Amino acid sequence: MTTTREPRTDRDSEQRDRSDRRFRRWTARAVLTRMFVAVAVIAVIVIGLVNFLGARTIFSETVEAELASINSDRAQAVRAEINRARADVMAIARDTSIAQATRDLTTAFVELDGAQGALETSQEQELEQFYAQVDEESGESGGSALVPTGTAARYLQYHYIVDNPFAADQRQDLVDAEDGSSYSSAHAGYHPMLVERARTMGAADILLIGRDTDDSVVYSVNKQTDFGTSLTLGPYSATSLAAAVTAQLTSVPVGEAIIVDFESYGPHGYLPTMFIAAAVTDQTEVVGSVIAALPRNLLDDVTTFGGEWADVFEEGSGEVYLVGSDLLMRTNSRFWIEDPTSYVEDLATAGYPDEVAELVTQYDSTVLSQPVDTDAVAVALNGERYLDEGKNYLDDKTFASSEPLQLSGVDWVIVTEISASQANSFAVDYAWSLAFLALIAIPIAAVVGYFLARRLTQPVVPLTETSNAIARGDVGAEVPDLGRNEYGDLGNRVNTVS
16 A cells, blocks of 8 residues: 655744754854854963963062072172171271370270279269169160279269260260360370261271270260270170170181170160271280271161162062071161051061060161061071072061071071062963953954854855755755855755755
C-alpha cells in the first residue's frame, strides 16, 4: 500500500521556522562576535598581566637600587662630616699656640687653687644660690650636688658664670673678668683666638683640659657648668666625656682624636651632645687635652639633605636616620621636624609609653629619645646589609635599606626608608595605566569583532533564506553566487537539491 505525503503548506513552514528560532539560543553572528571579544579580552589580560609582573620586578629592583644608593651616599657623607670634625680637632691639638694656651691657662688655674682663689662670703652665697635654682632660659640644672668643690673651679665659675654680665647663651662675650688674676690675663689673651677656632670649625664649645689638674676643665669657650670642674673627681666624672678623657684618650696614639658618642650632658641642659677629644701636644710632650662639642644639627644636616627631602623622596615619606647600638636614634626624625603634633599622636598609636613622647617634646629632639627596634636596625647592627620590606619605628609599613656606618669609635647604623605605598606607587600607577588601556582596547575589540563576525556570517543569510524557501515548497529557489569558497560550494549543492 502506497502512502502519499501531504505537501507542506506555508503555514507549516512558518511554524517550523518559529520553532527553530525558539530553540536557537544564539545566532552564528552573535557567537562569533562573543568569541572575538572573548579572545581579545583574554589577550589583553594575559599581555597586561605579563607586562605588569615584568614591570613590577623592574620597579622593585629600581627602588631597591635607589634606596641602597641613597643609604650608601649618606653613610659616606656622615663619615666625611665626622672625619672632618676629627681632623679639625687634631689640627687644633697639634697647634703650638693651643699648646701654649693650655700651658698658660693650666698654670694660672693651679695658682687659683690656693688662697688666691678664695671667694668672699657674699660671692660664695651667690654661687650657692645659682646652683639652688633652675634657669629655664639657659636650661642649666641646679642642685647642691653639682656645685664644684675645688677652689679654682668655684672662683672661675663665680667670675665667668655667676657674675658674667652677658646672658647665659652669650657668656663667651666676656673676654676679661677684670678680677686682676693671672688667669683672667691669660684668658683675655687666648679667648678671642679660641672663640674664632670654635666658630671656624662649627663647634658648639671647645674645652681645654689641663695636665696634672685631675683632668680639670681649665678653659671653656661658652662657660657652662663644667667649666673648672674635674672630670676625674667632679660632678661630671660619671659622664661618657669623662671616661673618654681619663681612660680612652690615654690608650690611643698621640695626635689621634676619639669620638665620644651622644649623651644627655648636664652642662648643656641635658641635651644630647657629642664630643671629639684629642691630646694637646707640644712637640712630643702631652700638655693636656682639647675637646670639641659638636653642634646638635651637624648630622641632621647630612641625613635630612639640609631639609630638602622633597628633592630626594618624591612622595615626601622617605627619611634617613642614624641609630646606635642602644637602639636609640642619633639624628632627628623627619616626621618630628615636620609635624611634632602628629608625631606625638603617632607615638601613642604605635604603643610607646608616655615617657618617650615626653622626652622627645622636652628636648625637642628624637636623639637618645626615640627607640628604633626594627629588623633593618638589627641586621645592620649584626654587620650585614638590609634591603627589604618591614615596619619602621612608628609601626608603619616601609621599604628600608640599612648598613653599619663603619665609623671608628661608635657603633652606629644608618637607615634609609620610604613608605611601602611610595615603594609600590610605580607598580600601582602602571597597573592603572594598563587597566585604562584595557578599557579602551576591549570596546574596540568588540566593535571589530562584530564587523568581522558580520562579514564572516554574511553568506549564511542567503543560504538560510533559500533553504527556508525550498522547505516551503519553492523548488525553484536558488542561492546566489557566494564565491569560490566553502559557502559557494554549499550554495551550489543547495541549488542542485532545489
